[in-house]
Amino acid sequence: MEFCPECGAMMLPNKGVLKCNSCGYSEKSDTDEEYKVSSMREAKETVTNLGDDVEVGPTTNETCPECGNDKATYKLLQTRSADEAPTRIFTCTKCKHTWRAYD
Numbered sequence: 001m002e003f004c005p006e007c008g009a010m011m012l013p014n015k016g017v018l019k020c021n022s023c024g025y026s027e028k029s030d031t032d033e034e035y036k037v038s039s040m041r042e043a044k045e046t047v048t049n050l051g052d053d054v055e056v057g058p059t060t061n062e063t064c065p066e067c068g069n070d071k072a073t074y075k076l077l078q079t080r081s082a083d084e085a086p087t088r089i090f091t092c093t094k095c096k097h098t099w100r101a102y103d
């Protein structure tokens with residue numbers, strides 16, 4: 001809540017500007033700007049967290065042999081020979097069990 005420095009009345013935000021309805025004083029509101037900065041910061045943290053966990057990949061409907069959970073993330077492990085299909089490493093989203101699948 002902002003108050004007018006001129007007359008002390010409540011100021012209302014209007015299109016990025018804080019305007020006093022009593023005396024007409026107005027000043028630029030930085031509320032929108034702050035919001036953008038904080039949401040950008042949150043998005044950045046999410047990306048960083050994903051990067052830290054090497055097991056996180058796309059989610060697929062694979063049933064975990066350990067707990068029966070039907071959601072797992074997977075990543076592809078390219079074998080040395082180009083003739084072979086890449087090995088998929090699944091990680092259960094629930095119990096973090098990992099297993100391989102061969103096509």
Ligand SMILES: [Zn+2]
Binds near residue numbers: 009
């Ligand atoms: Zn005022």
Ligand SMILES: [Zn+2]
Binds near residue numbers: 065067068093094096
């Ligand atoms: Zn599991």
